[in-house]
Amino acid sequence: MNGVARVRGIKLAFEEAGEGAPVVLLHGFPFNRSMWREQIDALSATHRVIAPDLRGHGASSVTSEPATMEEMAADVAALLDELRVGATVFVGLSMGGYVALALAREYATRVRALVLADTRAQADDEDGRRTREATAQRVLEEGMEPIAETMIPKLLAPSTRSDRPDTIERVRTMILHTEPEGAASALRGMALRRDQTEFLPSLRSPALIMVGSEDAITPPSDSKAMHERIADSELEIIEGAGHLSNIERPAEFNRALYAFLSRL
Ligand code: MLT
Numbered sequence: 001m002n003g004v005a006r007v008r009g010i011k012l013a014f015e016e017a018g019e020g021a022p023v024v025l026l027h028g029f030p031f032n033r034s035m036w037r038e039q040i041d042a043l044s045a046t047h048r049v050i051a052p053d054l055r056g057h058g059a060s061s062v063t064s065e066p067a068t069m070e071e072m073a074a075d076v077a078a079l080l081d082e083l084r085v086g087a088t089v090f091v092g093l094s095m096g097g098y099v100a101l102a103l104a105r106e107y108a109t110r111v112r113a114l115v116l117a118d119t120r121a122q123a124d125d126e127d128g129r130r131t132r133e134a135t136a137q138r139v140l141e142e143g144m145e146p147i148a149e150t151m152i153p154k155l156l157a158p159s160t161r162s163d164r165p166d167t168i169e170r171v172r173t174m175i176l177h178t179e180p181e182g183a184a185s186a187l188r189g190m191a192l193r194r195d196q197t198e199f200l201p202s203l204r205s206p207a208l209i210m211v212g213s214e215d216a217i218t219p220p221s222d223s224k225a226m227h228e229r230i231a232d233s234e235l236e237i238i239e240g241a242g243h244l245s246n247i248e249r250p251a252e253f254n255r256a257l258y259a260f261l262s263r264l
Helices: 033-043 069-082 095-106 126-142 145-155 158-163 165-176 180-191 197-202 220-229 250-263
Strands: 002-007 010-017 022-026 048-052 088-093 111-117 207-212 233-238
Touching (some): 002 069, 010 033, 010 069, 022 033, 033 250, 095 111, 126 180, 145 165, 158 165, 197 220
Parallel strands (some): 022 088, 088 111, 207 233
Antiparallel strands (some): 002 010
């Protein structure tokens, strides 16, 4: 079922499917909830799956202020209030992982477990923040096409790029459907995100950390660093996948995710 909730003065679009223990899927930048198609279809057989479009993305409202990870986390928490969802598993990929960590910090009692996929705990450095701002200005001036061209080679593993034109097209379509204003707000929000490294050891919920072996944006070393700091954590490297491990290797991603959920 597709829905739209009015929360915190904005519209938040979401997909909900299945029944059972809840699992919330948080997409990356600059995508939308459709990146979770294979996970929604598989998990909804056994779980209640909720996949929102984070503000500035998909069918949710675009806001012009920097969309901080805390702002996005508060939107998700408000949506879960509307849907009467208590403690839940949050699965966040990349920017979705930043939002999942913000949720864990600000709303610890809502977190049953975390799945941190192709993400990292560090904040941007000075160079990274400058690049975010330059990219934000570029999308506002030129639209999403140039950023799609620059990002796709970094997002997907070499084998995905050579063998899976359908996947390239799917990713490009998602990027081009994102409003430039929404992308700029998210870029500025990500530039402001806090460093969560020192927070990780205080996480009390179990965590599954997943990463594509070929992830060029948040490489396996970032995942290993999180794994070392979260006591109750497991690390799963998805061989042959790049940054979009759930899209590039859905069977392997789902198997690891399902095995983790079954152990909770
Ligand atoms: C994402 O996939 O969400 C982004 O690449 C994250 C980032 O730019 O830090």
